[in-house]
Amino acid sequence: MTLLRRSLSMGEGPGSAGHVLSLLRAGPLTRSELAELTGQARSTVVQRLESLQAAGLVREASNLTTTGGRPSVAFEFDPTQHAILSADLGIRRATFAVTTLAGEVLSQLEEPIDIAAGPGPVLGLVAERLRWLGDVAGMDPIAVGIGLPGSVDRSGLPVAPPNMPGWDGTDVRAVLSEASGLPAFAANDANVLALGERAAAWPDVDNLMYVHVGTGIGAGIVADGRLLHGAEGAAGDLGHIFAPGARGRACRCGNVGCLDTYASGAGVLETLRLAGSPLTSLDEVLERVAAGDADVAGVLRDAGRVLGDVVASCVALLNPRVVVVGGRLGMAGEALVAGVREAVYARVLPLASRELRVTAARSGSSGGVIGAALLAADAALSGDLLESRLRAA
């Protein structure tokens, strides 16, 4: 009963403005359809629509629907009157964007950062850049979304993230909310990338696994239409799974043979170093691959195979329709993803593989900010936040 009451008091009950808006976000509907779907009187629906229109969240749809009789006006979600400020932090670079409420990027900015500088300087920079982007866009921002390169618990706190020294337990949401005056939401970067890639490239796919291969490796999982969190919010932590092909390399986590030690950006650089290569940065690796260096491409393909063995286990467990390989290495030509594909199709049983696609990410550098924006928009357009916005309008 407590849970039910809370959900009601948060303005998500049947026939609330939040309920009407969530129905319209799935597609245009007429007043009668809304009355039927919410189980409310038409007058109640009209009231809800008026307050959503006054708040700039709903508009009349351009196409009239006819159902045999005279045409009736349909209403639709209007994502263009307000903006979301969105950031996607990697270990060494960040993307900042201002988007519509539907996650469409209006303006985007990328620059190097050093996540190890700690939350003070990094979040100061984030707040500064987002303020600037919001000013440029000239739209009213209603929330902030951010993706972080490490484990984030269900309340949005980073938890002992090995890639983010000094960030353990930092209340990222509170810091950004204070700096921006807006509600803020945080999630693991692989999770926001999974949401962004799905929205941008696979809107009809309900089972998608996004594997992020940057300096480290992580995954975001959409299972049966929803982002998978797990008990501690740690679902998708692939980097320290034992990889049979990782040659037993020692990992900074204290174990040996972790996937990260071989198939991540850091792992690829280590493989190159052991082979006597002079390359010491991912930028150099990507340049050589782009220039057609077959040896470096071979190292990436091998890393892809080792990753693919682990992904094959994940496919057996999750039965996704699409595996997307992204991140700086994932998007570096076809070498890595071809290795993943090879290993996956070599292992997976017919039922799980017959409709499976293994493909490189398509949302490019915008995937993370799109996903973080959608995360923030979902939260800001439901419950108490929506109610207080409507009261203010």
Next chain:
Amino acid sequence: MTLLRRSLSMGEGPGSAGHVLSLLRAGPLTRSELAELTGQARSTVVQRLESLQAAGLVREASNLTTTGGRPSVAFEFDPTQHAILSADLGIRRATFAVTTLAGEVLSQLEEPIDIAAGPGPVLGLVAERLRWLGDVAGMDPIAVGIGLPGSVDRSGLPVAPPNMPGWDGTDVRAVLSEASGLPAFAANDANVLALGERAAAWPDVDNLMYVHVGTGIGAGIVADGRLLHGAEGAAGDLGHIFAPGARGRACRCGNVGCLDTYASGAGVLETLRLAGSPLTSLDEVLERVAAGDADVAGVLRDAGRVLGDVVASCVALLNPRVVVVGGRLGMAGEALVAGVREAVYARVLPLASRELRVTAARSGSSGGVIGAALLAADAALSGDLLESRLRAA
């Protein structure tokens, strides 16, 4: 829109009898609370309650609730007036039961079967035994639920199940429905076991992985409160994941090193055979373990370690709170589960392991029939099936 319309026409819309019943299945509520939660007029709620009471699905709760003023009558779900007929098929044995609508077993029957005899004889036996159990219980059965030892797609059809020769594409639901005159529902056995174990032992846990170790190995996953299906309904197919410790044994799937070849009942028998042991059946293995045979227990513990390496990967991916090891080998004393625990805690990162429990199944031989009954009850107590039941009452 199509989806929304369908859900409405299936009697699941806000304020429908299905909605009221789903709220009451979570706990007792008064008329006013139901009116608030459904957004309906009190008179509508009263109507719904009357029709649910007439159908024997709702009763007045024995405790009155007081909220400061005079006490008001609360209503609760009544699971005792109707029954579910439930079957859990393994490869070599089956459990049949009649349960309440809450999955409480009223009467249960176990016997050997041979799944390879094919759907005709096996489903004939199932229908016969369920009819008998229904007669004995003397309650009105409203649905049939069945768990099958192989992959089952989203519509309940077995799909090329290697353990079930001759069953590919058999419409199990249609056959049982015709034989019983009741709606029937089917799922993979590991999935129904996960539901049963959660209901019986871990009702408050939203992230649970159930690993079934019988002749073969499979898993059922409850993630963020819901059973995970995957794109083809094949989520949890653990048996053919590559297991580093499986010594590269050849598997009947055509690959080498599959988990099944080493850690399943069949794998354990093969290990014993290679070591010159005279044991040739799981019954003998279990007898020897029960008699304190340290060599056989050592083989089980080793199988548990090999399984645990794979489970560790699953834990990293899914971040469950509880891993339950069940099936005939899983419940054979602590040897196997101790091996699993050892390997899991050796690999998993702190965030995913700090609250993790790895434990033997507690629901015993009833887990499968409880889960299959809950699956069938959920389906029979919502949508069109509920509506037609209420019209008939």
